[in-house]
Amino acid sequence: MTLERTFSIIKPDATRRNLTGQINARLESAGLRIVAQKRKYLSEKEAKAFYAVHQERPFFDDLVAFMTSGPVVLQVLEGTNAVLVNREVMGATNPADAAKGTIRQEFAESIEANSVHGSDSPENAAIEISYFFAGCEITE
Ligand code: CMP
Numbered sequence: 001m002t003l004e005r006t007f008s009i010i011k012p013d014a015t016r017r018n019l020t021g022q023i024n025a026r027l028e029s030a031g032l033r034i035v036a037q038k039r040k041y042l043s044e045k046e047a048k049a050f051y052a053v054h055q056e057r058p059f060f061d062d063l064v065a066f067m068t069s070g071p072v073v074l075q076v077l078e079g080t081n082a083v084l085v086n087r088e089v090m091g092a093t094n095p096a097d098a099a100k101g102t103i104r105q106e107f108a109e110s111i112e113a114n115s116v117h118g119s120d121s122p123e124n125a126a127i128e129i130s131y132f133f134a135g136c137e138i139t140e
Contacts, residue, residue: 004082005035005138006119007128012070013113015039020073023103023116027077030089036076036129036138042068050131059112066112074132078140083125086118 008027010020024034042050047067054060077086091102095114098105108114119125129138 003078003080004122004125005076005078005129006032006082006086006122006125007117007132008075008077008086008119009117010073010075011113011115011117012066012072013109014107014115015071015073017107019107019115023107024075026089026103027086030079030085032077032079032082032085032089033140034075035078035140036133037073038075038132038137039071039073041071044068050128063112076129076133076138083119083122087120090116090118 010023014020014023020039028034044064047064048055051060051063051067054063057063079085089103091098091104091108093104093114094111095104095108096111098108103116104114119128
């Protein structure tokens, strides 16, 4: 049992449909605590840098366009095994493959407009959190 932090984004398809409260209720019910949060538009530069690992993929330009198309909610979640718990609550990347009752199965519009992002490892969580939050912006 490890107390961990993970990075979460509520994506533009979900903010557009006013789903931030419903999504965060699910994360909180799963035992995750929102210890930092901000709502903003990502710049093209921020979206490209955040998803740089995907820059050679055919969907990269569309992904950047989508992620800058509306406001996002950037947040840090804390809890026991937070990375894994968040990924379980989110469900598979493609909503067609997501388990029943997961956020993506219930809310995602497509593999691209899939409502939420969550870090895939504690190492990447630390990198992603530090990209958007200073240490003094994270509290208990
Ligand atoms: P996310 O977990 O934020 O990580 C990369 C994102 O790329 C993914 O969610 C999707 O929003 C987006 N994406 C678009 N097309 C694909 C695809 N074919 N495979 C994987 N991810 C995709």
